[in-house]
Amino acid sequence: MTGAASRGLNAPCLIEECTNLIIRLPNSMEKQKVSWSGMDYPSRGLGARRIALIVVLLILAAGLGAGASYFVVGGSTATAATSTTTTTSTSTTTVGGGSPSVGGQAAVPIDAVQIYRDESQSVVTVDGYISATVNSFFGPITQTGEVLGSGFVMNYKNANYVVTNFHVVNGAKNMTVIFWDGNAYPASVVGTDSYSDLAIVKVPTAPTSEFHPLNISSSSSVQVGDPVAAIGNPFGLSGSLTVGVVSQLGRTITEATAGNYSIADVLQFSAPINPGNSGGPLFNSNGQVIGVTTATVNGSQGVGFAIPSDAVLRERSSMIANGTFSMHPYLGIGTADLFYWLAQANGNNATYGVLIENVVAGGPAAKAGIQAGTKQMSVQGSTYLLGGDVIVSMNGTRIVNHDALASYLEEHAVPGHVLNVGIMRGTTLKTIPLTVGARPPSGNGA
Numbered sequence: 001m002t003g004a005a006s007r008g009l010n011a012p013c014l015i016e017e018c019t020n021l022i023i024r025l026p027n028s029m030e031k032q033k034v035s036w037s038g039m040d041y042p043s044r045g046l047g048a049r050r051i052a053l054i055v056v057l058l059i060l061a062a063g064l065g066a067g068a069s070y071f072v073v074g075g076s077t078a079t080a081a082t083s084t085t086t087t088t089s090t091s092t093t094t095v096g097g098g099s100p101s102v103g104g105q106a107a108v109p110i111d112a113v114q115i116y117r118d119e120s121q122s123v124v125t126v127d128g129y130i131s132a133t134v135n136s137f138f139g140p141i142t143q144t145g146e147v148l149g150s151g152f153v154m155n156y157k158n159a160n161y162v163v164t165n166f167h168v169v170n171g172a173k174n175m176t177v178i179f180w181d182g183n184a185y186p187a188s189v190v191g192t193d194s195y196s197d198l199a200i201v202k203v204p205t206a207p208t209s210e211f212h213p214l215n216i217s218s219s220s221s222v223q224v225g226d227p228v229a230a231i232g233n234p235f236g237l238s239g240s241l242t243v244g245v246v247s248q249l250g251r252t253i254t255e256a257t258a259g260n261y262s263i264a265d266v267l268q269f270s271a272p273i274n275p276g277n278s279g280g281p282l283f284n285s286n287g288q289v290i291g292v293t294t295a296t297v298n299g300s301q302g303v304g305f306a307i308p309s310d311a312v313l314r315e316r317s318s319m320i321a322n323g324t325f326s327m328h329p330y331l332g333i334g335t336a337d338l339f340y341w342l343a344q345a346n347g348n349n350a351t352y353g354v355l356i357e358n359v360v361a362g363g364p365a366a367k368a369g370i371q372a373g374t375k376q377m378s379v380q381g382s383t384y385l386l387g388g389d390v391i392v393s394m395n396g397t398r399i400v401n402h403d404a405l406a407s408y409l410e411e412h413a414v415p416g417h418v419l420n421v422g423i424m425r426g427t428t429l430k431t432i433p434l435t436v437g438a439r440p441p442s443g444n445g446a
Contacts, residue, residue: 022214024278079212085382110228117231120241123232125149127178129144129172152281153214154213160211161201165199167197167255178238192319195261195442197258198312202321214289216288217284219267219309228245230242230293250403253266265310267290272302289309291309334372335354335355336402370389390424394408394413394422416435
């Protein structure tokens with residue numbers, strides 16, 4: 001392992017000298033604009049050629065001291081208390097009348113007023129406390145901070161649960177769930193998956209009347225341009241609504257809690273979200289959940305990300321029954337997105353695909369005979385390992401970049417399946433059968 005992989009990404013980076021921030025993304029993630037394979041460890045040297053989704057803001061409010069909510073940031077020591085003016089809107093307007101056309105059909109307008117009336121009582125606040133040891137002038141001291149996130153009610157096999165993000169509950173003690181009417185009850189974690197940033201929580205002492213389960217729809221039918229609404233608790237401002245559209249599909253993001261692996265097949269949307277929105281629902285125009293809001297790019301406006309609802313539907317049975325989900329696909333590779341000058345340097349006559357820079361010894365890709373790079377070279381100011389294969393297709397589906405590869409695997413591959421991997425070795429196209437492995441267990445309790 002090299003780079004970020006060697007710097008302890010499984011643990012949150014704690015700020016020293018008693019600042020107001022208690023959790024932030026590791027410094028190694030701020031400085032390395034790399035592509036994560038979604039399967040293994042980071043590739044090298046992508047520089048500015050792709051959006052640095054590594055620098056994400058986990059939209060979880062956390063703070064030290066009573067009543068304080070602070071940004072959980074990557075690479076910043078700036079704080080924003082609850083009194084800070086935010087861009088979060090609590091209005092209930094109807095949007096989408098002039099929505100862009102997708103596939104020749106205009107997107108259906110969203111009645112945000114009706115969605116809020118019908119669904120807001122299903123959104124909860126997830127509250128807990130985390131402890132951290134920090135260095136001070138007098139030596140190490142332990143501080144306790146409050147963690148605040150969002151969640152929503154789900155019914156599964158006639159039992160009520162709360163869905164939220166893994167990074168909301170990770171390490172949290174004395175958890176409570178606060179319902180729309182202000183009533184709070186002790187809560188405990190049933191299951192987690194750090195690789196999808198999902199968690200399921202139970203609230204056993206809450207009466208049935210508190211639970212208003214949401215309808216979780218498949219995210220497979222979501223299109224770019226579809227209007228969406230997000231409800232959550234930014235900065236502790238419970239029940240806040242924002243609206244926007246789906247900006248793109250199949251994104252990958254990297255969070256510290258996911259270790260060295262990217263979270264694949266993520267929805268990008270334009271509705272403003274802020275710290276405290278983590279774990280809240282993202283609705284379609286029918287008031288159905290299509291995603292779980294999780295992160296935004298640090299310093300951006302209207303660039304939010306949500307874990308797709310298909311991940312919830314796929315994983316909830318295992319998380320409830322086994323406490324985790326262990327069926328994420330694994331290839332054992334480190335990658336870089338191919339582009340024109342990199343293809344020229346690597347001797348390829350295609351300008352799309354995923355360059356294999358590293359192969360894990362004994363992993364699925366190594367067993368299949370996929371070759372890694374061997375020669376280090378600088379291309380357009382970034383350093384790469386050249387000479388490796390380039391993945392250009394999976395079972396006949398064109399793979400144009402890392403996002404496409406990670407999303408395809410998450411949607412279509414499970415451990416034990418055999419994939420026909422199309423590769424370009426120099427200028428020669430080959431098809432190699434590869435048996436998908438299972439991703440190694442997370443070091444974050446998932």
